[in-house]
Amino acid sequence: MQVISDIPLLRQQRREWQNNGRVIAFVPTMGNLHQGHLNLVREAKKHADEVVVSIFVNPMQFGPDEDLEAYPRTLERDALLLEELGVSLLFVPKVADIYARGLEQQTFVEVPGISYMICGASRPGHFRGVATIVCKLFNMVQPNLAFFGEKDFQQLQVIKAMVTDLSMNLQVFGVPTTREDDGLAMSSRNQYLTAQQRLIAPILYAQLQALVASIKQGRRDFSKLVSACKAHLLEHGFSPDYIEVRAAQTLMPPSHEDTDLVILAAAFLGKTRLIDNIQFQF
Numbered sequence: 001m002q003v004i005s006d007i008p009l010l011r012q013q014r015r016e017w018q019n020n021g022r023v024i025a026f027v028p029t030m031g032n033l034h035q036g037h038l039n040l041v042r043e044a045k046k047h048a049d050e051v052v053v054s055i056f057v058n059p060m061q062f063g064p065d066e067d068l069e070a071y072p073r074t075l076e077r078d079a080l081l082l083e084e085l086g087v088s089l090l091f092v093p094k095v096a097d098i099y100a101r102g103l104e105q106q107t108f109v110e111v112p113g114i115s116y117m118i119c120g121a122s123r124p125g126h127f128r129g130v131a132t133i134v135c136k137l138f139n140m141v142q143p144n145l146a147f148f149g150e151k152d153f154q155q156l157q158v159i160k161a162m163v164t165d166l167s168m169n170l171q172v173f174g175v176p177t178t179r180e181d182d183g184l185a186m187s188s189r190n191q192y193l194t195a196q197q198r199l200i201a202p203i204l205y206a207q208l209q210a211l212v213a214s215i216k217q218g219r220r221d222f223s224k225l226v227s228a229c230k231a232h233l234l235e236h237g238f239s240p241d242y243i244e245v246r247a248a249q250t251l252m253p254p255s256h257e258d259t260d261l262v263i264l265a266a267a268f269l270g271k272t273r274l275i276d277n278i279q280f281q282f
C-alpha cells in the first residue's frame with residue numbers, strides 16, 4: 001500500500017490507473033478506523049480494481065467548541081489495518097496543503113436546505129465543511145465510486161445532493177451501519193464514553209427500534225412518540241439533542257404519501273454526542 005501526502009503524487013498515480021482502465025473506489029475518513037470503516041473498504045473492494053482511503057481530520061467541519069483537538073489520531077494502526085485489507089493507496093494530506101489560502105479564505109460548497117436542518121441546525125456550518133472537503137477530495141482522487149456510512153445518514157444525503165447538483169462524474173454508495181453486539185452504532189467517538197456511559201449507550205438504538213415498531217403498528221402521532229422517547233432517554237441519563245421522523249429521501253417532515261421514512265437521533269451522554277438512525281418502510 002502506498003502512503004501519500006503529496007497531492008501531485010496522488011494525481012500521478014491516479015493518471016496511471018486511469019490510463020490502464022482501472023476502476024477506482026474512494027473511502028474518505030477522518031481515521032481512528034473501526035469495523036464500520038473497514039466494512040466501507042470491504043464494500044469498495046467488491047466494486048473496484050483500486051481502493052483509495054483518505055485520512056484527514058477536517059478542521060472546517062468542527063464547530064468552535066467541538067472536539068477537533070481531542071479527535072483521536074491513530075495513523076500507524078489505521079495504516080496497518082488498511083494494508084491488511086488490500087487498500088492500494090492511503091492518502092493523508094496536510095492541513096496546510098488542503099487549505100492553502102487559509103480557512104477564512106476558503107471557497108466553500110454548501111448544499112442549501114438539507115444542510116441547515118436536523119444535525120445542521122445543531123452544528124451550524126458542519127455540512128458546509130463536509131461538502132467542501134468531500135468536493136476537494138473528489139477533485140484530488142477523481143474516483144469512479146465513493147463509499148460512505150449510513151450512520152451519518154444526513155451527511156450521505158448532503159453528499160448525494162452535491163454530486164447531483166454539481167454534475168460530478170461518480171457514483172455514491174451508502175453502506176449500512178456497523179453495530180456492536182449490543183446494538184451501539186460504531187463510531188470513533190464511542191471511545192470518549194466512560195465504562196458506565198458505554199453500558200447505557202445502546203439504549204439510544206433500542207429506543208429508535210421501539211419507535212419504529214410503534215409506527216409500523218400504525219401509530220401516526222409522531223410528536224407524542226418522540227416526546228415519550230426523549231423522556232425515556234432523559235431518565236437513563238442522556239441529554240437528547242433531536243429525534244426526528246422524516247421522509248428518507250428529502251429529510252422533510254413526512255406527508256401521508258411518504259412510505260420511505262427515517263428516524264434520526266442525536267443525544268449527549270456526558271460530553272459525548274452520539275448519533276444514530278433507522279430507515280424503514282411502512
Ligand code: PAF
Binds near residue numbers: 030056152155
Ligand atoms: O464521515 C466522516 O468521517 C467525515 O465527515 C468525512 C466524510 C470523511 C469528511 O471529512
